[in-house]
Amino acid sequence: MATRKISESVYMGMCLKIGTAQQLASRRDIMDIVEMLQSKEMLNIQFTLMLSGSRREGFRLRGSDLDYMRFPNDHRGIWDFSQCQFYNTQEHALILCDSSESPPGFTLLWLPFERTSHTVMSACVRMNGMLYISSSKYREVTCSLSIPGSSPHGPCGSGTIHGVEFDHAHCFVSDFWPPCASTWIDRCHSWPPSHVVNDIIRNGCHFVAIGHKLGNHTDNEWRISFSQAEYKLVCSINHTQFLIYGLLKLFLKEIINEGLRDEDKLLCSYHMKTAVFWAIQQNALPHWHPKNLLAGFWVCFKLLLKWVYEGNCSNFFIPENNMFLNNIYGDAQKTLFTRLYRLYEKGIALLLHSPSISSYIINVLCNPRLTICTIEYTLISEVERDMDIFHEVFGNDSTGPPDLRICTKYLHAVERSIGLPLTQYHIVMLQKLTATVLQGIVFILHNLYTNTGLNKQLYIVDKLACHMLKITARFGCVSDMFYIAVYYYKTFRYKEALSVIDITKVRLAQPYMMYERHVDRERYTEAVGGQTLSTKMRQAVAQDIIFNNGIFYINEIMPEQQSSKQNNCLLLSIPPLVLLYMLEFLCSRHVDTMRAQRALDDLQILVHHDQGQLIHVLCRDISWEILGICQQITGNLQAALYSYQQSLRQYPFNRIQTATRQRIQDLHL
Incomplete structure (x- = not known):
């Protein structure tokens, strides 16, 4: 007993x-929809990036690395020449797996037609007159491709972004199940069920760039990876x-x-x-x-x-x-x-x-x-479950580099996914990603057409931009309203920006608002308990404002974005209330100087006294920086100096120190 x-x-x-089982289902569903939207079928891109390891399985243990597998879509591994018939050799470089001289679970990768990319060719060696892809050379060539400044770690390139350790394994894929694992199929009588077995076999395997230490060709062999199969087993x-x-x-x-x-x-x-x-x-x-x-x-x-x-x-x-x-x-x-x-x-x-x-x-x-x-x-309460879900949604809310072509493909991918059987977790992730894509398109287009001098084109882009941003406000989270205010400020419509700021300020002040892990649980449950996740996100959830460092949003923080980008940081994260007071200050300077001073006072109180409730501890660097920028604009250089110095003392999450030091130098005190 x-x-x-x-x-x-x-x-x-x-x-x-x-x-719980429900939490695991939400984490996996959210990752499934992200991977589906980023797949080669949806985006028609050159490489597939696939999350693997414990995080993909649903674990969220503190200190765990993020493990990714990255493989080219135009290369395919085959196990015998009869499988060539399934490919157009003009579109795919075929790799023949030769396990004859390798320990079990390892193989050599032979290029029988000697047709491949420049990257792969630079990692090839000749053995017995034939061209093979060397695993050790391939690791050297690809180590720093995914994460600038990364270092070799086993078969991976390892690095750190925003304080999180990443492992990227550059590999190749085979659509066929390896013959050396055929006995596994015969063992699956009681578990896993036949539909899982069939799904696993249909998805083949991968080849990871590391050889067996005791093999005859350690530097050139590749390990056969069943990462995708293992994920399906864990889900079963x-x-x-x-x-x-x-x-x-x-x-x-x-x-x-x-x-x-x-x-x-x-x-x-x-x-x-x-x-x-x-x-x-x-x-x-x-x-x-x-x-x-x-x-x-x-x-x-x-x-x-x-x-x-x-x-x-x-x-x-x-x-x-x-x-x-x-x-x-x-x-x-x-x-x-x-x-x-x-x-x-x-x-x-x-x-x-x-x-x-x-x-x-x-x-x-x-x-x-x-x-x-x-x-x-x-x-686990409904509030705790929601926190977990929205943490996952916002953590996966990224569309990669600011590329108009990729953004357009994302929208087409979203459109094609609408007819699929979707869970509530799929839907809320789709909504947030769509909002992010539309916001990216708006600012990319604006930056493209601002300096063309073509008023008619600029007018059309502006109308389209305003329309898209209003759409994002309908199905994004509460803080997505800020992108409208940023756009109005960027286009010198200060009163319109202040109007949006006023509406957003009221919404953020609601007692049931959820930001990070901070929320009045009772008020939240009263306000949106039992509602759909989409409704909750739209009415009661705020997140940090994310600026893609490949797009410039506000001139005043352009140096910070440049510094962040130069230090291999893709995104700049700003707490919603910090951006609100900054925008209110910047806009009010043109229409109401007293309101501008009040906004600056509110910003100063917030940054000086917040205990992690309204400013995430990791965002203190940019929060002190923004306070310093506003103080410098008003001519209060001593206060600005203090704020910049405080910014440098914080954890360098946004990697803006280069800009901060330059601003201190420019004060000429």
Whole structure:
């Protein structure tokens, strides 16, 4: 009875830590619609960028990297020449996979027709008179293509944007299932279901640029990646199984690897995922539900212990590929086994060493009569669920570089998606992306036609711009209204801009307004509880204003955008109230000087005294900067100097320090 209660309590804790089934569904749906809109079918672009790893699976654990796979759409891997018939060789460069001399799970990539791009050609080597793509050379060539300033990390180029670590693996894709993994199909009797198996096989595999350390062609071999297949498998498991996978990841991070140097961390989360897959397929537990979550965890832990003892962790798709061969052998293997066996001897009490889990075990031990509720809908409130969803929506609200052609393709992609069966999460993500695309088009067009001197064209563009911005205000979030005010200011319509600012100010002041994680939960529920996500976003949700650094919006902060762009930052994030007071100040200077002073006073109070409620802590750099700019405009140079100095003391999230230092220099104090 106690074990069952502890299992239920840990299940509840894992739902709070990792997410309920509904939260996972929303995260995956939002990513699905983003990937669909960015797919080659929708945008007809040269490369596909695909989120992979734990974040794609639905995890949102603190400190996790963002893992991306990037592959060219005009190259395709094939396993024999008969598959050539499915491609037009004028459109696709074909790569023949040659696994004859490679360890299981690895292959050489041969270019039989020697037709490829300049980038790929620069990474080729000749072996036995034939042209092969070298994995090591390809890593060198592509390392810094996705993230400027990135450095090599395994098969990836790694870098940091906005404080988040990214791993980009440049790879190739095959539309065909590899013959070396054909036995996996025959193993799938009870799990996964046949429709999942068929979907996985239809989507083929990828080739990641890293060879086997013990192979004959280490520098030239490629690893066969089943990342997409693994994602589909993770989506097919039930929520208890997913939480066991999450518990194993926490167990690895907080207990097994705690206190170890990076080079001593022999197990990784991929081994944990593999253990879950094998345990499910081998029917190691008759039923996977909240009451036996700990039993499921223990089954997987024992499987890991067995693998370490034997020195063999079989890849789920290609069992002949022993994933321990590279690093878990000899003394390292013995040390790891000893460490794991000591944990095993503690029994389930070993989880008391996990900061994330221990309290849920202790609660039951201290209060055996405690009633545990595992009904997910009661674990997390509607407000918490909405916060999670809008955080996902805004975090994925990006359309890449400011390119009119790409923006137009996005709109066509949105139009084609409308007839598809869409969930509420798909719809709200589509709405926000559409608003962002339209805003981008407006400012790109304005910047293109402003200096042409053609009044008729400018008039047409202006009418179109105003219309598009009003559309975005109807289905974007509350702070999307600001783009109308910015456009009016940019086109010298100060009274119209102030009118929009007044309306937006009233809406932002509503007691139910949600900004980041700050909201009056009771008022929010009273105002929009039970409404659709679209209605909630339009009426009760604000976000930071995002300026794409490839488009100039306001002349006064152009140096900040240039600085941010030069420092490899694609976007500038400004808190809504900071931009509101700045725009009110800038517009009022032309029509009402007293109102301009009041706006500046309000901005100063906000920036000086906010405790993270209205200005996100990461946006303090730009907030102090904007206050300094406004103070400098009024001639208060000492106050401006203080504000710029404060901006430099903040975390450099927007990377505007170059502009800040130049502004300080220009004060001539």
